[in-house]
Amino acid sequence: MTTLATTQPEKPAGPTAASLAFAWRSLLKIKHVPEQLGDVIGIPILFTLLFTYLFGGAVSGSTHDYLQFLLPGTLALAVVFVTVYSGVTLNRDLTTGAFDRFRSMPIWRPAPIVGALIGDLGRYLLAAGLVVGLGFLMGYRAHGGVLGVLAAVGLVTVFASALSWAWTSLGLVLRTPTAVMNLGFVILFPVTFLSNVFVDPATMPGWLRHLADANPISHLVTATRALMDGTATGSQVLGVVAMTAAIMLVFAPLTVVLYQRRQ
Amino acid sequence: MMTTAPDLAVHARGLVKTFGDLRAVDGVDIDIPVGSIYGVLGPNGAGKTTTIRMLTTLLRPDAGAARVFGHDVVREAALVRRRISLTGQFASVDEDLTTRENLILLGRLHGHAAGNARRRADELLESFDLADASGRLAGQLSGGMRRRLDIAASIIVRPDLLFLDEPTTGLDPRSRGHVWEVVRSIVAAGTTVLLTTQYLDEADQLADRIAVINHGRVIASGTRGELKASTGAGGVRLRLMDPRQRNRAQAVLADVVGAPAQTDGDPAALRAQIPSDDQARSTGLAVDALSRLAAAGIAVSDFSYGQPSLDEVFLALTGNPVELTEATS
Numbered sequence: 001m002t003t004l005a006t007t008q009p010e011k012p013a014g015p016t017a018a019s020l021a022f023a024w025r026s027l028l029k030i031k032h033v034p035e036q037l038g039d040v041i042g043i044p045i046l047f048t049l050l051f052t053y054l055f056g057g058a059v060s061g062s063t064h065d066y067l068q069f070l071l072p073g074t075l076a077l078a079v080v081f082v083t084v085y086s087g088v089t090l091n092r093d094l095t096t097g098a099f100d101r102f103r104s105m106p107i108w109r110p111a112p113i114v115g116a117l118i119g120d121l122g123r124y125l126l127a128a129g130l131v132v133g134l135g136f137l138m139g140y141r142a143h144g145g146v147l148g149v150l151a152a153v154g155l156v157t158v159f160a161s162a163l164s165w166a167w168t169s170l171g172l173v174l175r176t177p178t179a180v181m182n183l184g185f186v187i188l189f190p191v192t193f194l195s196n197v198f199v200d201p202a203t204m205p206g207w208l209r210h211l212a213d214a215n216p217i218s219h220l221v222t223a224t225r226a227l228m229d230g231t232a233t234g235s236q237v238l239g240v241v242a243m244t245a246a247i248m249l250v251f252a253p254l255t256v257v258l259y260q261r262r263q
Numbered sequence: 264m265m266t267t268a269p270d271l272a273v274h275a276r277g278l279v280k281t282f283g284d285l286r287a288v289d290g291v292d293i294d295i296p297v298g299s300i301y302g303v304l305g306p307n308g309a310g311k312t313t314t315i316r317m318l319t320t321l322l323r324p325d326a327g328a329a330r331v332f333g334h335d336v337v338r339e340a341a342l343v344r345r346r347i348s349l350t351g352q353f354a355s356v357d358e359d360l361t362t363r364e365n366l367i368l369l370g371r372l373h374g375h376a377a378g379n380a381r382r383r384a385d386e387l388l389e390s391f392d393l394a395d396a397s398g399r400l401a402g403q404l405s406g407g408m409r410r411r412l413d414i415a416a417s418i419i420v421r422p423d424l425l426f427l428d429e430p431t432t433g434l435d436p437r438s439r440g441h442v443w444e445v446v447r448s449i450v451a452a453g454t455t456v457l458l459t460t461q462y463l464d465e466a467d468q469l470a471d472r473i474a475v476i477n478h479g480r481v482i483a484s485g486t487r488g489e490l491k492a493s494t495g496a497g498g499v500r501l502r503l504m505d506p507r508q509r510n511r512a513q514a515v516l517a518d519v520v521g522a523p524a525q526t527d528g529d530p531a532a533l534r535a536q537i538p539s540d541d542q543a544r545s546t547g548l549a550v551d552a553l554s555r556l557a558a559a560g561i562a563v564s565d566f567s568y569g570q571p572s573l574d575e576v577f578l579a580l581t582g583n584p585v586e587l588t589e590a591t592s
Contacts, residue, residue, distance in 0.1 A: 009374030021371040029359045097351035104319045106344040
């Protein structure tokens with residue numbers, strides 16, 4: 001039996017190569033277990049259809065007008081919801097023998113997490129594509145043109161990548177994937193609804209309006225709307241970029257520290 | 264500061280790991296010479312896996328220290344990881360990837376370029392008799408195939424020290440034989456192996472040295488011969504023609520060998536360990552026992568004499584932990 005390699009690599013993969021190998025692993029999982037994309041596909045479609053046709057008439061007088069207002073919001077919302085699964089997936093991975101093997105290998109320690117998050121970009125883009133595509137089918141028109149839409153999708157995806165580190169931190173602290181999912185949505189539901197996604201905060205009572213205006217999700221949605229409408233200002237976009245960087249700076253190191261300590 | 268002889272792959276002293284109230288590993292010492300197969304034998308929950316997790320840098324010991332090829336498993340974990348490979352007790356490959364993709368992924372992580380990773384994967388699939396299953400998801404393989412994939416994944420780059428945690432638990436005899444063959448060929452290629460097992464015959468078949476572990480402690484260790492000798496040079500087993508004579512036969516046998524004769528579920532069977540290190544004297548006593556039984560009018564249908572099986576050693580060791588201190592070398 002040949003157990004000796006014909007060629008031996010000189011050294012293990014570096015941080016970039018290892019992370020990309022793990023990103024490839026995430027994409028393969030999507031290919032082999034496509035049903036795990038159910039949430040990625042279901043959430044955006046449900047939100048867009050439900051809110052447009054159910055509340056559109058009541059909120060804006062017509063579903064068409066409401067869709068123009070709502071769609072950039074559901075785009076941000078759908079992608080933000082999908083980020084929770086980064087924490088769920090990591091938590092599930094941690095209990096497997098495969099992860100023990102990875103952790104006993106001479107590779108950059110955070111590579112499995114960084115790689116998984118790179119792979120998750122694919123999920124975010126898929127969710128974003130679904131919302132935008134569905135929106136166009138329902139009659140949404142982007143005055144910002146193709147570039148505006150692409151910029152909006154890009155901004156939402158970058159924000160989501162930073163936010164997913166918050167869920168990986170949670171995924172390292174909580175015991176089960178279900179606990180990560182439940183707590184994730186318990187946090188996300190009030191935060192996303194207390195924003196300008198569904199209604200203009202100007203219609204809210206003063207105290208609530210202040211809360212909604214301060215909500216990071218509102219800033220993200222305002223910038224996304226403006227990009228898709230072609231009215232975005234540099235400060236709107238930069239504001240979101242700064243927020244994204246802040247989230248990343250807190251949660252990426254936290255995730256790495258928690259991961260190193262985890263036994 | 265602990266010093267390590269250069270020819271030791273593993274040198275562990277006083278390893279302790281506690282989970283809440285449970286002392287899962289309670290002061291384990293292990294020395295594994297380079298190039299050998301070291302068997303850690305013990306029942307479920309004895310502390311085998313926890314010991315392995317400390318030696319493979321996955322768990323930090325609460326007390327004690329261990330060196331792998333001279334590198335401390337806590338302070339020099341990165342250096343240790345360069346020399347070892349771990350095949351965990353449960354699926355240590357990704358169930359949602361195909362057999363071949365698993366091997367390619369690990370090949371890439373080990374630093375193989377894409378083409379070499381694929382070549383190495385195909386080479387291993389061929390030699391581990393997995394070529395037909397290369398496109399199947401690892402989660403859908405049979406137990407034996409899965410274990411072969413687990414082990415193949417551990418030798419993509421030949422490790423200096425391979426940890427195999429219960430490599431044949433739950434496998435049918437044919438698959439076990441296949442895994443044993445694989446382990447032997449890995450050692451022949453120069454890898455040191457630490458394997459844990461619940462099966463005595465597996466340790467007997469494969470291991471050069473064996474540590475018997477129970478309740479987190481090494482209760483005996485040594486070569487197979489040493490372990491067996493620790494319960495005496497030999498034992499007598501016999502079956503009587505007439506089970507009604509067993510009480511009388513038990514007394515005669517105990518009197519001749521100078522140790523209690525034991526019974527088990529078989530109403531006609533008796534056995535006794537001969538408490539002597541001297542092989543010639545021990546054999547003499549066995550012969551005496553046979554003639555004294557004949558003289559007493561007790562007919563024997565089956566008689567055997569020989570070294571105790573590891574089974575008997577294990578039962579003697581774990582069943583009577585108090586006597587163990589003497590048996591431990």
